[in-house]
Amino acid sequence: MTSKSSTKIAESKVSFFRSDLKDKHAPTIDIIPRKHMVALNEGCQDPYQLIQKDFLNRLDSLSLNRYISPTSDLLHQKLADYAGVPKEQLLFGNGADDMLYHLFLAVRENAQSFALSLAPSYFDYATMCGAVDLGIRFLDMRSDFSFDVERYIELAQDPNCRLAILCNPNNPTGNLLPKDQIRQILTALPDKLVVIDEAYYEFSGFSFVSELDKYPNLILIRSFSKGFSAAGLRFGYAISSSQNIAELWKTQITFHTSVLVKAFALSILENKELFLEHVQQIIVLRDKLYRDLKELPQLIVHPSATNFLTFSLAGKSDDLYNDLQEHDIAVRNVGSHPALQNCLRVSISCEEAVNAFRDQVKAYLVK
């Protein structure tokens, strides 16, 4: 029998891991769950409840004892049809984050390599770059969310810059970047990969997919977490030239995505109209909430091409955040960058949550 003291694991003086990891943190999420979870740009609608029958029928013909499943090919083709590209131009994986992670892994050449992003932008670019020891540099947006495109190009022209990231529409500002500026970047950087993160594509209704033939340096990343409301599923994909996709594929492990996830993603695509109709309802809700918040003179609210709105309340955003928490509503604080000083972000997840949020903001303002 092992005594209690002998089960204590000795701490090693040796570092078994990459030395840069010492100064890095594991990914954590600072959200306290509430009844109305409007912090992480999720939907309220659980896709399992919607398409359970289709999925369960599909499960009957799955073999969980096998590595190889015909579901992979079926899904690959169906997804390529949805994206409007040949199958060789598409690679899928476990969420947009997983695709980005592998992209960062695939472009890193050496310790000097870095990616360039606008700031503020999606928080996890820095986390994932850190995980693969790819540096990350930022160009600050102005307070109206415009940016100096010439400067962006200049920074990306550094020989160590391996990837230019553009989040379109941008999280957490919510805006679409000007098309002409994106084209200017793609044209000025023919020897750099430019990734456009289109995680919110279904809400913006805008994509650069039709311009892939024009720009061999372009790669798009998409997600099932937003437009298909399937954040827990973990499914996303990359679209680019077949040559770029073939290179990116080399960083993937052989059997990376669970056959259950693939079967569910296939069911989503077979029923895509249900989800895309819901996206239209969310857009109507978002625009209505935008107009309602605009009517409150104390609030500043930013237009959005996504499923969230970013807003602030001069000097009192933190207090409003706490008040919403106390009333069972979790929004996200996104105010760490000067262009978004004091800003909070609310996800447009469903009518009930949006109404609860609007009512509580109004109640707070008349306190």
Ligand SMILES: Cc1ncc(COP(=O)(O)O)c(C=O)c1O
């Ligand atoms: C801009 C952006 N990209 C990627 C992701 C991650 O998507 P996924 O859940 O598919 O990993 C998010 C999630 O919030 C996002 O906002």
